[in-house]
Amino acid sequence: MPTNIFAVVGESREVGELLGYPIEVRFQPVRYEWTYGDGTRGTLSHKGASWGSQQFSATATSHVYSRPGSYTISLRVGFSASYRFDEGGFQSIPGMVWRDSGSRTIAVLTVSRGLVDIGCAPGTLVRGKC
Numbered sequence: 001m002p003t004n005i006f007a008v009v010g011e012s013r014e015v016g017e018l019l020g021y022p023i024e025v026r027f028q029p030v031r032y033e034w035t036y037g038d039g040t041r042g043t044l045s046h047k048g049a050s051w052g053s054q055q056f057s058a059t060a061t062s063h064v065y066s067r068p069g070s071y072t073i074s075l076r077v078g079f080s081a082s083y084r085f086d087e088g089g090f091q092s093i094p095g096m097v098w099r100d101s102g103s104r105t106i107a108v109l110t111v112s113r114g115l116v117d118i119g120c121a122p123g124t125l126v127r128g129k130c
Contacts, residue, residue: 006048006061007032007101009077021086027097031078036063037071037105065108074103 007029014025034042040063048061058064065071079097082090 005034005036005063005073006050006059007075007077009047009101018085023083023085025081025083026090027079027081029077030080031096032061033076033078034061034063035074035076036065037073038065038067038069068108068110070105070107072103072105075101077101 009029011026011028013027016023029047030045032044032047034044036042042061042063044061046060048059077099079099081093081095081097083093084090
C-alpha cells in the first residue's frame with residue numbers, strides 16, 4: 001500500500017521599495033526533492049495532494065516502503081524567483097532558491113498487499129481491505 005506524501009507550500013511574495021519605487025519579488029515552488037528515509041529519493045515538479053476519496057491509491061508523490069520501521073522523510077523545495085519594478089511586468093531571475101522544509105518521522109507498521117473488490121460497502125474499507 002502506498003504512503004501518500006505531499007507538500008503544503010505555495011507562492012509567496014515580498015514587497016518593498018527600491019530607489020523610491022515599489023518593487024515586488026515573487027517566489028514560486030517548482031521542484032520538490034524528497035528523501036524517504038529508506039535510502040531512496042524522488043525529484044518531482046509538483047507538490048502532490050491529499051488522497052481525498054481515492055484513499056490507498058498510488059499518486060505521483062506516493063512512496064512504497066518494503067519493510068516496517070521508522071523512517072524520517074525530508075523535503076527540499078526549489079523556488080523560481082521573479083521581480084517587478086514600479087508595477088511593471090514580472091521578470092525572471094535565473095537559477096533557483098532552495099529551502100529545506102524540515103523532516104518528519106513516520107512509522108510503517110505493516111507492509112502487505114490486499115485485493116479490494118469494487119463492491120465494498122461504504123465505510124467498511126479499513127487498511128485497504130473490506
